Amino acid sequence: MPMTSSSSGSSTESWDFSTTSSEDLEDLQLVVEPDVLDRCGKRIKCAFFSHSLQRNGANVYLLHLCSWLIDEFEVDLVSPKDGPMRADFEALGVNCSAISPSKENHRERQLLKQAQYTFVLCNTIMRAEVAVIAEEMGTPCVWVVHEAWPQDQFEYYAKEVFLMDHIDSALLHRAFSLCTRIIFPANVQKELYAGLYKDGAALCIYNGIPLDAIDEFVKSNTREEVRYAMGYEPDDFLIVQVGTVCNRKGQLYSAKAFVKLVEAGAHPNAKLLMVGARYIRDHEIKYIDEINAVVAKAGLQDRVKILDCQDDVFPFYLAADVVLQPSLNEVLPLCICEAMAFERPVIATRIDGIPEALDHHREGLLIPPADEVALKLAIKSLVDNEDERVRLGVNGRKRVQEQFSYRNMINQYKDFINNIVENDVRVQTPVRTPSTTRGFKQWEDTVTVLVDLDNTVVDWDKEFTKRWIAAGNPASDADVIKKRKRFEIEQNFNAQQTELVIKVIAQPGFYAQLEPFPKALWALQTMLQSGIDVKLVTSPHPCCRAQCTIEKYEWVAKHLGDEWFKRLIITADKTAVRGDILIDDKPAVVGSMKPQWKHVLFNASYNEKVTGKPRLTAWEDWERAVLPPSHHKIRRSFGA
Incomplete structure (x- = not known):
């Protein structure tokens, strides 16, 4: 590990953390938290394989995922061809490249071999060939299947709908049989693809909606402003459908239902707006022509618009009175959750994963597929009832907060991906060795004491309180923090404050500037000198793992020495660390293994109700919690 001389020019050496390598970390006997390597010289590399760079739900999901990953991983994105979303990914710092798929897959295989990715993620069913290659080569692979293709229609959807010549039924069957990490955005897919994948290979993680971005947009724009920009009047009843204009999305039924609605005289100023025309596939172009023909026959060209795909769809949700999703084949489209996040009532078909997102007459209305009459009646029921539209919209927003939180999605992916990375690069905990006694009294068997840092050795709450109030929060919150009853700090505040809490924790320097509790440093040194094998065992905060880890090293260098x-x-898993005693403030320390150590609680307000465990209330009394009674005089030898 590179060292630098002190500013005074003396021979004192200090660690240069900016150039730390993974080999150096191994020398330090560090149990590597996966994303630590990001800041330590050797960035963990991963690759995402997408079926396109067009603007669609699957790629928007991928963009959300990259916005987290890019801070901790080096991300390559590989697509068969270029598209408008390339700029979005590159703005995050993602490396984008194009590799056209082929039957032989030589280039994909060569890329995986040369790049040595820690893991790859195949986004959509249409990257099945990469999933197969990765599994065959032993590269950890996550396959995210967004589609709901019936098993007996694999050939039809691959060849005719999505025009993927390199995909056939045999390839898809092989991919499902090989892959051990399959993620579905809806539970219904587990049933749809049942029998194709191994037991335990599939997991459902709902796609999350970035509510902060939506709330910021709503604060900065008004419904009247966005409507004016689109050419709509305040008293227009605007019906909106967002999504690729194609047969499986059912826009033709929206057009037919709208014609019937106008013919019934439901609303004199009703307008229909469909957003998502691409004009890149012949069957999609023909479908758009068919919609235009229906509209023209009814003479409603001035009341129906079809717009191309848009970089920003938020204005359309804000402008809408009702949002439609009359799909014929779908999993769980993001546009439904986005509409609910804007508190807009949704009318959708009762197919595939859609009923997992909304309940009939609770967040929206569910209708049979391919039924323009049912769609027209559903729209009319909302045209005539503004109170019902508001009620459904409010319920929809609550549903998104509970089920489709962006943070929930990211946390699930963090656990999932960190599991993969940890199994690949984790350095095992070393076998302990006895310390020298340095002339002080030692007992027959060396004892290993594991000591947590945050709120055990250092006063974490004190630093958080100082920064929390400095961020403009009320001084009275100091008492809330001091008397908090929950271990996770954000759980002591209301849900709306969670993001603010995380921002404070992630501030640069937070962990480096933590103050030690009274006598904590003395206790650590005394234990070590008395022959106890002391280990500092700490977990980095999930919101800033890399930064937190580096700052913990800086803290140790400053207060205890190199x-x-x-x-x-x-x-992240203290149960995997060998020891006799763990001193930790957390009420319950659990993990993947049955721990070998005894848990000694370091006293805190949120663990005061825990019984049946020994407790340490102050570091000057450390020996009473750690040593057998015959050794309780040790501390007197060191001038406590």
Whole structure:
């Protein structure tokens, strides 16, 4: 590990953290938290394989995922061809490239071999060939299947709907049989593809909606302003459908239902707006022509618009009175959740994963597919009832907050991906070795004491309180923090404050500037000198793992010295670390293994109701919690 001289020019050496390598970390006997390597010289590399760079739901999901990953991984995105969303990914720092798929897949295989990715993610069923290659080569692979293709129609959807010549039924069957990490955005897909994948291979993670971005847009824009920009009047009843204009999305039924609605005289100023025309596939162009023919026959060209795909769809949700999704084949489209996030009532077909997102007459209305009469009646029921539109919209927003939170999605993917990375690069905890006694009394068997840092050695709450109030929050919150009853700090505030809490924790310097509790440093040194094998075992905060890890090293260097680096273990799972005693403030420390250590609670307001565990209330009394009674005089030898 590179070192630098002190500013005074003396021979004192300090660690240069900016150039730390993964090999150096191994020398320090660190249990590597997967994303730590990002800031330590050797960035973890991963690759995303997408079926296109067109603007669609699957790629928007991928963009959301990249917005988290890019801070902790080096991300390559590989697509068969270019598209408008390339600029979005590159703005995040993602490396984009194009590799056309082929039957032989030579280029994909060569890329995986040369790049040595820690893991790859295949986005959509149409990257099945990469999933197969990765599994055959032993590269950890996550296959995210957004589609709902009936098993007996694999050939039809691959060849005729999506024009993917390199995909056939045999390839899809092989991909499902090989892959051990399949993610579905809806539970209904587990049933749809049942029998194709191995037991335990599939997991459902709902796609999340970035509510912060939506709320910011609503604060900065008014419904009247966005309507004016689109050419609509305040008293227009605007019916909106967002999504690729194609047969499976059912826009033709929206047009037919709208014609019947106008013929019934439902609303004199009713307008229909469909957003998402691409004009890149012949069957989609023909479908658009068919819609235009229906509209023209009814003489409603001035009341129906079809717009191309848009970079920003938020204005259309804000402008809408009702949002439609009369799909014929669908999993769980993002546009339904986005509309609900804007508190807009949704009318959708009762197919595939859609009923997992909304209940009939609770967040919206569900109708049979391919039924323009049912669609027209559903629209009319909302045209005539503004109170019902508001009620459905409010319920929809609550549903998104509960089920489709962006943070929930990211946290699930963090756990999933960190599991993969940890199994690939984790350095095992070293076998302990006895310390020298340095002339002080030692007992027969060396004891290993594992000590947590945050709110055990250092006063984490004090630093958080200072920064929280400095961020403009009321000073009275200091008492809330001091008396908090929940271990996770954000759970002591209301849900709307969660993002603010995370922002404070992620501030640069937070962990480096934590103050030690009274006598904590003395206790650590005393334990070590008395022959106890002391290890600092700490977990980086999930909102800033890399930054947190580096700052914990800086803290150790400042307060304990470089020689303690070999006693620092950073891990998300403390149960995997061997020891006799763990001193930790967390009420219950659980993980993947049955721990070998005894848990000693370091006293805190949120663990005061825990019984049946020994407790340490102050570091000057450490020996009472750690040592057998015959050794309780040790601390007197060190001038406590």
